[in-house]
Amino acid sequence: MADRESMRVFVDCDPGIDDAVALAYLAARPEVEIVGIGAVFGNNAVDVTAQNALRLLDLYGRPDVPVAVGATRPLVQEPRLAGHVHGGNGLGDVKLPEPTRVPVAESAAELLVRLARENPGQIDVLAVGPLTNLALALGLEPRLPELVRRLVVMGGAVEVPGNVSSHAEANIANDPEAAEAVFAAGFDLDLVALDITMKTVATGAWLDRLKEVPGDRAQNTSAFLDFYAEFYKGVFGVRQCAMHDPLAAAVLVDPHLVTGAFDAPIRVELTGALTRGMTVADRRLRPGGDERRAARVITGVSEEEFLDRMLDALR
Numbered sequence: 001m002a003d004r005e006s007m008r009v010f011v012d013c014d015p016g017i018d019d020a021v022a023l024a025y026l027a028a029r030p031e032v033e034i035v036g037i038g039a040v041f042g043n044n045a046v047d048v049t050a051q052n053a054l055r056l057l058d059l060y061g062r063p064d065v066p067v068a069v070g071a072t073r074p075l076v077q078e079p080r081l082a083g084h085v086h087g088g089n090g091l092g093d094v095k096l097p098e099p100t101r102v103p104v105a106e107s108a109a110e111l112l113v114r115l116a117r118e119n120p121g122q123i124d125v126l127a128v129g130p131l132t133n134l135a136l137a138l139g140l141e142p143r144l145p146e147l148v149r150r151l152v153v154m155g156g157a158v159e160v161p162g163n164v165s166s167h168a169e170a171n172i173a174n175d176p177e178a179a180e181a182v183f184a185a186g187f188d189l190d191l192v193a194l195d196i197t198m199k200t201v202a203t204g205a206w207l208d209r210l211k212e213v214p215g216d217r218a219q220n221t222s223a224f225l226d227f228y229a230e231f232y233k234g235v236f237g238v239r240q241c242a243m244h245d246p247l248a249a250a251v252l253v254d255p256h257l258v259t260g261a262f263d264a265p266i267r268v269e270l271t272g273a274l275t276r277g278m279t280v281a282d283r284r285l286r287p288g289g290d291e292r293r294a295a296r297v298i299t300g301v302s303e304e305e306f307l308d309r310m311l312d313a314l315r
Contacts, residue, residue, distance in 0.1 A: 007253060008033045008122055010112055010148075012070070013245070014042030014129030015052040017086050017228045021310070022128055022245035023053075024221055025253075027060035028313035032253055034062055035115055035123060038108025040070045042129040042174055043082045044090035049129075052090050054099030060217055063100060070108025071132035074175035082170065085231050092227025094220060109136035116147035123147075126252050127182075128154040128245040130171050135178035138185055145187040154248035155179065156193040156266070156279030158297055168277030169194050172268060176277045180268040189295040191266060192248040193279065196298050200247050202229070204239040206307055210314065218314040243310070250306050251298055260300025265292035 009032055013019040026032050037057070039050035050069045057065050073079045087093040104111065112133070116123055125148050127134055134151075138144050145151075155171035156179075162168040172179045183189070202210075207229060210222045225241060232241040250257055264281040267290070272278065281297060282290035 006031050006033070007124060008035050008119065009252065010036050010038070010115060010123055010125045012038040012040060012108065012112070012125065012127040012129060012133050013053065014040045014044070014049045015056055016043035016049065016090055016129070016245070017092055017224045018243065018245040019043065019128055020052070020056050020091060020224055021221060021243065022126070022249040023056050024060050024217065025246045025249045025310060025313045027057070027062045029253060034065045036111050037065055037067045038070045038112055038133045039067060039103070040108065040129045040133050041072055041079050041081070042171065043086045045081065046070060046072045048090050050103050051099060054101060054103070055096040058100055059096060059220060066104045066111065068106050068108040068111040069103045071136060074130065074132055075135060075177045077175070080174065085228070087227050092224040094223045094227070096220065108133040109140055112137045113141040113144065116141065116144055120147045121149055124150045124152070124252060126152050126249055128171070128248055130174035131155070131178040131182045132175045135175070135181040138181060145185045148187070150190070150252070151187040152190045152192060152248050152252040153182070154192045154197065154245050156191055158191070158193050158195050158279050158281045160195050160198065162278070163194060165277065167275045169279070172279055173277030176268045176270050180270060183266045183268060183295065184292060186293045190251055191295045191297045192251050193297060196301060197242050197244040197247050200243050200301060200303050200306065201236070201240045202243055202307065206311070207239065209311060213311070213315055221314055246310055247301065247306065250309065251301070254309065257302045257306050258298055258300070259302055261296045261298050263294040263296055265290035266295045267292070
């Protein structure tokens with residue numbers, strides 16, 4: 001896919017600070033039409049993440065994008081939220097103006113399915129939260145992998161440790177059954193996992209550059225990331241933060257940024273006492289390996305160019 005090609009994107013998300021930065025990346029691109037947003041539980045309760053999506057679309061200049069409320073909880077387990085990472089309101093406790101509108105009447109799964117049916121082969125999906133809405137959409141429309149053009153998922157820890165357990169990453173661990181259903185469905189899928197997102201960081205110097213950018217978009221985003229960087233200081237030992245969701249957005253709309261990847265079927269461990277939520281890549285040579293459709297697991301990106309593009313999106 002050529003960069004700067006006109007794109008229609010459905011975003012499934014749980015804003016969330018890094019979700020907010022991902023929306024900023026997309027919203028700044030005139031060639032990207034955001035056709036809809038599905039909110040899901042994860043970084044906060046779904047009523048909060050839906051309101052945050054509406055606020056962020058106002059902030060980033062896309063006030064007409066429909067927002068649908070999605071799943072309130074995982075398919076099987078109890079939900080767990082991430083207020084210690086993203087703040088009580090999901091946006092680093094930064095208060096944005098009340099949204100100018102309300103969510104649409106359709107659920108997130110219903111909105112995605114309708115848009116995919118009306119525009120077969122034309123819509124890309126960016127999923128940067130728990131995959132519950134996508135699993136529900138597959139229940140409504142099993143042909144969804146044929147109807148959407150491409151799916152990019154931020155989630156998983158393939159060959160690195162997890163971030164909510166020794167083996168599991170938060171988005172997958174928040175609904176392992178949903179993730180397993182999505183990985184089994186046969187999407188043309190790119191996986192942007194902790195393997196690359198924990199190496200692609202906004203440094204203290206980059207955060208300082210963002211503080212110098214004028215305007216509400218940049219200044220509010222800078223405030224979000226200040227909170228995020230404070231959390232990540234406990235992880236990295238220095239002031240910086242991982243750019244999980246915006247990197248997934250960049251992989252979708254700027255594919256030339258990808259410098260390394262491998263193809264492998266992905267499964268999610270559902271029963272392990274210590275490994276539930278683990279993403280397992282089968283890297284055996286076929287024949288004899290897993291016959292599930294392989295995902296492309298991203299292992300390298302042009303970090304400096306990505307961060308420059310992210311800064312440009314906020315100018």
